[in-house]
Amino acid sequence: MKKNKACGSRFKMLLNEANITTTGFAEFLKISKPQNVHNWYTRGVPHYRMEEVAKKLSVNTTWLKTGEGPRDAKELRLLDESGNVLDAQAIRGTYRVIEPLDVDLPFYKETPITPGDKKTHVIKDPGQSIRMPRTDLDSLEINHADAICARMIGNSMAEKIEDGSVVAIDQGLTQIVDGEIYAIEHDGMLRIKYLHRVPGNALRMRSHNNAEYPDEILRAAQIEEQNIRVLGWVFWWSTLNKRRPEVPFL
Structure with missing residues (x-):
């Protein structure tokens, strides 16, 4: 020895x-x-x-x-x-x-600015977090501190991202790449949309469910007036099956 x-x-x-x-x-x-x-x-x-x-x-x-x-x-x-x-x-x-091998991602949500107020804003929910593997973040070159989560509200992105699904957002990537999905704070409202650049510093917001939700074109002045802010690139989402199947012959 x-x-x-x-x-x-x-x-x-x-x-x-x-x-x-x-x-x-x-x-x-x-x-x-x-x-x-x-x-x-x-x-x-x-x-x-x-x-x-x-x-x-x-x-x-x-x-x-x-x-x-x-x-x-x-x-x-x-x-x-x-x-x-x-x-x-x-x-x-x-x-x-x-x-640890997993990372706790802070959870953000849309909530009234004051109790009972109709105007909302997007803030961190200290009572919630979502765990994700470090390797998944590293494979996408996402800074762990930039990753957050939120919940999809509504059916505008169905059947791609269902109502109630959790999405993960990279706050380090706010530059718009045409056709990618982003989280946006629109005058205090949390929205998940495909984004496209339009000449004149305008922005096109597109829903996956575009039969019910037509494209929105927002000019540069409207973006400023309506307090539109890109929170980050959506790189992951969960989808909950809305219906539990019935077992036959019971």
């Missing part, structure tokens, strides 16, 4: 900085005898464990082994088998997830 005794002091320093006991780290590595991990302080981390330990503690393997090169860690973090990033604090043998 090849070991590098010189790395023992660096390993001990990492655990001390993160306030992780050798017992807690042994449990994390699924090593049944914590004393074996404690012995690494003086004997060094075994060669066959070096890469695993470096990965768990988010440091460069070469740095842990030799002390040379970049340490490559702004903060000590642990990675579990599922890829969750954990804070390096052992509390009764458990770890707290600080960078």
Whole structure:
């Protein structure tokens, strides 16, 4: 079992900085005898464990082994088998997830400016959020902080996006790409529409259900007068089946 005794002091320093006991780290590595991990302080981390330990503690393997090169860690973090990033604090043998695989997207809704007021605005609902996989956001190059959710109201986008569906919006993309779906705040009203640019800085809003909702052309002056603001690009939506099927022969 090849070991590098010189790395023992660096390993001990990492655990001390993160306030992780050798017992807690042994449990994390699924090593049944914590004393074996404690012995690494003086004997060094075994060669066959070096890469695993470096990965768990988010440091460069070469740095842990030799002390040379970049340490490559702004903060000590642990990675579990599922890829969750954990804070390096052992509390009764458990770890707290600080960078989960999912992201909580804040929920926005249209609501009266004051109770009973007919005029509305679009604001954050602190009591709701929607979870989405980080990988989905990353694949679309969406900044996690720019992603929000809202609910489709009405049937203007049916059968593409049904009434009551949840939509996810990228606030980082407000520049209009013709034919894409966007969330708009229209004088305090939340709307989901296809958008098209029109010469003269005008805007065409198109519904998927255009048989009931004809196109709206808004000139530049109207856009300003009616307080039209593009909230962002709609990149995801859920669709709830409106009818539960009846099971025959019961």
